[in-house]
Amino acid sequence: MEKHVLGLVMPTDPRWANIAQKHIGDILVDHAYCEQKAATSCISLIVQYSDKPDVVDALTPVVAEEWNHFERVLAELRKRGFPFGPPRKDEYVEKIQGIMKKGGTREEKLVERLLLNALIEARSCERFRLLWKEIDDRELSAFYHELMVSEAGHYKNFLTLARTYAEPAYVEKRWREFLAAEAEIVKGLEVRSDRMH
Numbered sequence: 645m646e647k648h649v650l651g652l653v654m655p656t657d658p659r660w661a662n663i664a665q666k667h668i669g670d671i672l673v674d675h676a677y678c679e680q681k682a683a684t685s686c687i688s689l690i691v692q693y694s695d696k697p698d699v700v701d702a703l704t705p706v707v708a709e710e711w712n713h714f715e716r717v718l719a720e721l722r723k724r725g726f727p728f729g730p731p732r733k734d735e736y737v738e739k740i741q742g743i744m745k746k747g748g749t750r751e752e753k754l755v756e757r758l759l760l761n762a763l764i765e766a767r768s769c770e771r772f773r774l775l776w777k778e779i780d781d782r783e784l785s786a787f788y789h790e791l792m793v794s795e796a797g798h799y800k801n802f803l804t805l806a807r808t809y810a811e812p813a814y815v816e817k818r819w820r821e822f823l824a825a826e827a828e829i830v831k832g833l834e835v836r837s838d839r840m841h
Contacts, residue, residue, distance in 0.1 A: 650766040650799065651819070654827035657835045660771075661778035668781070669726035670838035676717040677731045678768065678840050682798075683710035685761060693754060702805050706798055713791060720787065736833060736841035737764065743825045755810045755818070762802035763822050764841075767830075769795035771840055 664671045686703040693699040721728055740763060744756040772792035776785050806815045 650770055650796070651823055652766055652770055652826070653823045654830045656767075656770060656774060656830075660835050661774040663835060664775065665779045665781075667838060668779070668784070669721070669724065671775075671840060672717055672721045672724075672726060673729050674732055674838060674840045676714055676721065676728065678734075679710050679714035679717055681734075681737075682761075682764070683707050683714065685757075686710065689754075689757060689761075696754075698805060698808055699754070702801055706801065709794060709798070713794070716787070720784065732838060734839075734841065736767075736829070736839070739829045739833075740764070740822075740826055743822050751809045755806045755815065758802045758806040758809075759815070759818055759822050762799050762806070762819070763826055765795050765799035765802060767826070767841060769799060 683706075686707045690700050690703050690707070718728060740760065743763075744760055745752070748756070769792050772788045772795060775788040776792055779785050779788070803815070803819065806819075810818075
């Protein structure tokens with residue numbers, strides 16, 4: 645899953661995978677919380693847009709998958725004897741939330757949230773690809789390959805769903821804006837040993 649397929653403008657700093665491997669316990673803890681937050685975000689969209697069958701039908705299986713991933717990351721932590729610690733501040737997600745437009749119609753707000761979710765999934769997919777390719781733990785490498793494929797599917801689902809609530813040309817324009825803004829944010833973030841993003 646190459647970065648250009650995902651549309652990402654700025655690739656992850658190549659040092660990240662090496663640093664992550666040396667602190668894999670911290671990465672797994674942060675990853676577990678990322679999966680939990682992904683499930684929670686989809687549940688929130690389902691609740692807020694329960695009148696939209698496309699949203700409910702598309703995101704219900706994603707909730708199940710993300711929660712399954714959360715459980716599986718916990719299992720990988722326990723298998724390796726790492727404790728499941730408290731959540732860390734997610735500076736990446738906090739900053740990219742600022743890309744979303746304020747106000748607008750209910751549908752416009754939905755499109756913004758779907759694009760934000762697509763962006764997070766795309767970046768997660770790219771990070772999972774690096775872990776699959778670079779880490780020495782073969783079992784964990786295979787695990788991240790599987791999750792990379794799953795996250796790529798989620799990323800596409802969010803973009804497809806966004807196109808059902810706005811003109812495809814508008815969605816494409818906003819998506820490019822999201823990608824450009826995210827690239828600037830990634831440039832300014834410190835390469836951390838305890839963060840998935």
